[in-house]
Amino acid sequence: MMRVTNKPGEAATFAAAAIVLIGAALGALAQSGTPPQASPLSKEWPTYGHDPGGMRFSPLTQITPANVDKLDVAWVYHMKPAGAVMPEGRGRGRGGSGFAASEVTPLVANGMMYLSTPYFRVVAIDPATGKEMWVFQLPSGNPSTRGVEYWPGAGTIPPQIVFGTSDAKLYSLDAKTGKPNEAFGEKGVVDLNTPEVLRGLEGRNGLSSPPIVYKNLVITGGTTQENPPAGPAGDVRAWDLRTGKIVWTFHSVPRAGEKFNDTWAGESWKNRSGVNVWGFITVDAARGIVYMPFGAPSVDQYGGDREGHNLFGTSLVAADANTGKYLWHFQVVHHDIWDADLSGAPALIDVKQGGKTIPAVAVIGKVGLLFLLDRVTGKPIYGVEERPVPQSEVPLERAAKTQPFPLKPPPLSRMSFAAADIATVTPELETACRALIEGMQLGGPYLPVSYKRLRVQFPGNHGGTNWGGVSFNPQLGYLFLNTNELGQISGLRDRDPAAPGPARAEGQGNRVHPDAPYQGVPGGGRFSVKGADSQQLPCQQPPWGQLTAINVNTGEFAWRVPLGVTDSFPPEKQKTGRPGNGGTIATAGGLVFVAATDDARFRAFDAKSGKELWTVKLGGAAQATPMTYEGRDGRQYVVITSTGGGFFGNPVTDDSIMAFTLGGSK
Amino acid sequence: MTMTAQRLALVSSLALLATLAMRAQNAPPRPPPAQPIPYSHKQHLALGLQCRVCHVNPDAGKLMTYPPTALCMGCHLEVAREKPSIQKLAALAESGKPIPWVRVYEVPDWVYWKHGTHLEAEVPCADCHGPVAERDVIAVETSVVRMIGCVTCHDKRQVFSDCTTACHGPRQAVSLARAMKRAGR
Numbered sequence: 001m002m003r004v005t006n007k008p009g010e011a012a013t014f015a016a017a018a019i020v021l022i023g024a025a026l027g028a029l030a031q032s033g034t035p036p037q038a039s040p041l042s043k044e045w046p047t048y049g050h051d052p053g054g055m056r057f058s059p060l061t062q063i064t065p066a067n068v069d070k071l072d073v074a075w076v077y078h079m080k081p082a083g084a085v086m087p088e089g090r091g092r093g094r095g096g097s098g099f100a101a102s103e104v105t106p107l108v109a110n111g112m113m114y115l116s117t118p119y120f121r122v123v124a125i126d127p128a129t130g131k132e133m134w135v136f137q138l139p140s141g142n143p144s145t146r147g148v149e150y151w152p153g154a155g156t157i158p159p160q161i162v163f164g165t166s167d168a169k170l171y172s173l174d175a176k177t178g179k180p181n182e183a184f185g186e187k188g189v190v191d192l193n194t195p196e197v198l199r200g201l202e203g204r205n206g207l208s209s210p211p212i213v214y215k216n217l218v219i220t221g222g223t224t225q226e227n228p229p230a231g232p233a234g235d236v237r238a239w240d241l242r243t244g245k246i247v248w249t250f251h252s253v254p255r256a257g258e259k260f261n262d263t264w265a266g267e268s269w270k271n272r273s274g275v276n277v278w279g280f281i282t283v284d285a286a287r288g289i290v291y292m293p294f295g296a297p298s299v300d301q302y303g304g305d306r307e308g309h310n311l312f313g314t315s316l317v318a319a320d321a322n323t324g325k326y327l328w329h330f331q332v333v334h335h336d337i338w339d340a341d342l343s344g345a346p347a348l349i350d351v352k353q354g355g356k357t358i359p360a361v362a363v364i365g366k367v368g369l370l371f372l373l374d375r376v377t378g379k380p381i382y383g384v385e386e387r388p389v390p391q392s393e394v395p396l397e398r399a400a401k402t403q404p405f406p407l408k409p410p411p412l413s414r415m416s417f418a419a420a421d422i423a424t425v426t427p428e429l430e431t432a433c434r435a436l437i438e439g440m441q442l443g444g445p446y447l448p449v450s451y452k453r454l455r456v457q458f459p460g461n462h463g464g465t466n467w468g469g470v471s472f473n474p475q476l477g478y479l480f481l482n483t484n485e486l487g488q489i490s491g492l493r494d495r496d497p498a499a500p501g502p503a504r505a506e507g508q509g510n511r512v513h514p515d516a517p518y519q520g521v522p523g524g525g526r527f528s529v530k531g532a533d534s535q536q537l538p539c540q541q542p543p544w545g546q547l548t549a550i551n552v553n554t555g556e557f558a559w560r561v562p563l564g565v566t567d568s569f570p571p572e573k574q575k576t577g578r579p580g581n582g583g584t585i586a587t588a589g590g591l592v593f594v595a596a597t598d599d600a601r602f603r604a605f606d607a608k609s610g611k612e613l614w615t616v617k618l619g620g621a622a623q624a625t626p627m628t629y630e631g632r633d634g635r636q637y638v639v640i641t642s643t644g645g646g647f648f649g650n651p652v653t654d655d656s657i658m659a660f661t662l663g664g665s666k
Numbered sequence: 667m668t669m670t671a672q673r674l675a676l677v678s679s680l681a682l683l684a685t686l687a688m689r690a691q692n693a694p695p696r697p698p699p700a701q702p703i704p705y706s707h708k709q710h711l712a713l714g715l716q717c718r719v720c721h722v723n724p725d726a727g728k729l730m731t732y733p734p735t736a737l738c739m740g741c742h743l744e745v746a747r748e749k750p751s752i753q754k755l756a757a758l759a760e761s762g763k764p765i766p767w768v769r770v771y772e773v774p775d776w777v778y779w780k781h782g783t784h785l786e787a788e789v790p791c792a793d794c795h796g797p798v799a800e801r802d803v804i805a806v807e808t809s810v811v812r813m814i815g816c817v818t819c820h821d822k823r824q825v826f827s828d829c830t831t832a833c834h835g836p837r838q839a840v841s842l843a844r845a846m847k848r849a850g851r
Contacts, residue, residue: 201812
């Protein structure tokens, strides 16, 4: 499953810097007792997850529960270039403002902020003022919607901004000037669509999330495709940042002769697409281990043509970050037919048990089950049991007989639904929802797609928890995550043999195998009804979105609160919680910041109690994870991207990168 | 269903799946659908006809339309009138019925898409439908109705292509008002 084509080199300067940072980290986290990440205590935000292990924890303490209500806007950067003409009135009448949606979390490194924009540009801005410093206009495609990565450079190569694009290019730009690094690939660009990945098939392997840097390597996943099933491989690859040459490839679907290939019936592994990391990879820099959260195989809600557990589908895989050599894996969902991708960054944290500190990795995917594993061995810390789950009605489908459940903590999201759970928030909603579920199959967890009828699946194929993943406060031992409560309706029936073309989805998106003997049952979609505004109204009882703190040292919930409001409801009923995309960050100041919800708010919570301390309304729903840093003026800034858009029907109404600080602009 | 019938259904489903699975591995493109009247785009476009003469997009609508039978008869009252296919055409024209053409390219029903937007952007017809002017029979021969076809072109042209607002969204089952109506309220 692994092919080494080169070996990574060493970077003396980076190693020296890492030693200094590790020393500082050891001082601050002395009680942890485990080797820390390369730069966990940066006062900037040098990589998507703040540290390569994705804790999203800042050591800054200027903003606290006592003063967070004094946060105000310091500056706003508008991503839409002056004079840019964006199509208006497109997309079924939505998104008609001429803005484009973004999920970006900016970086701040060496005194400069970097971000990708949905206007085909990567930009550097002054983190103290929001002033644009340089712009790189892409010749084609869009940069990854969730952001970029920073590499400190090596030898004569200065620090670089590295990012992928929607059309499968990997760029390396001089962080100071924005000019492409001529030594990297072809004039600063590597084509990710290599023949080895495309395999002669149509498709591509673009990047929607930033890659991760380890030493002089940049490690990339890929978006591949959900449909059709044959297409680009979801392999993870490492590239030498000095040359752009490929260093190693990890086969996400084991090929013939490779271990675990027998988890695919017959030749169903062959040319299989999906099983890709479209979310976030993390690295234990001290141990040299890379953690790859893989998604479901394609087609991701039908597995009749791929009997077996289908490794490494919906699995966390640990590999040697230097060589790509397999170390261990943990499959969260066997034979995934729920589109239950792992996409959030596997956060590398410490768990304290009986006076010992266990280096751990927190794994959560769309099903909303959190697995805390020893990150060296892959063994569950709180135990996992295989429990029997419902079998499929669809004649050709062979659902796994059992699925793994952690003994602790409890599920983070609803995993089943019964008629008694119908939403009664308003009489109108209850009536509508009761009508909606008539004739539908209910149940769960892991209710497979039904046959000749519709079923309600929880969590829906958006999760649970999506790419927002988790943040971690090592001082408290609390893991924070926001979750959605949103079901999905779907079903299969026999295909009309007279109908030409691929099998019809009938409202079920791209989840129907185009060449299988089944097509969708009409009426599929989200388990919700449209409300009076853009916010949909889920058909099960609230909460519809929650923020949870988990004490990783006990495996129990520390606190849990609804996250978000339904604006169209009367005030006393508004606090339902809302679905959203994007995640949390934690600070040493004792706060948790989160936006994400479709109510277009940005919020701060007390990390110890879960009390909501600060809320601001944004120009558009922020489907992004915030970040924080200390500016050169000594002030702590908190930044969120506000554009609207996302998967919950929010209109795209803004293009703002908003920086908040105590007292606002001066 | 009896056990035997279930087994038969399973066997036939497996056989169909095997056949279809072979097609999925980049097998030959799907055959062109049978049309009610043999029509050669190659022959007609060679006469100087333009796509838009026959295929009209009504007011930024989703689909292009087929020509009214009367438009065909503008020439075929005289041209090739003795051919059985033209006689079939004439009979349809006389009855006032449209020709029941079978659509070749069909965008999946869950994709927000319309021809109008692409016509406004002056995307050449051949970019999506291939070399129609060289074809007697039209079959799907591009990836335009697949996501890879959409995003590749959008990336190349750097056209706004946010997945969820431009292409496909949350797909709620039904509006509250519609659900209430369904419930008889």
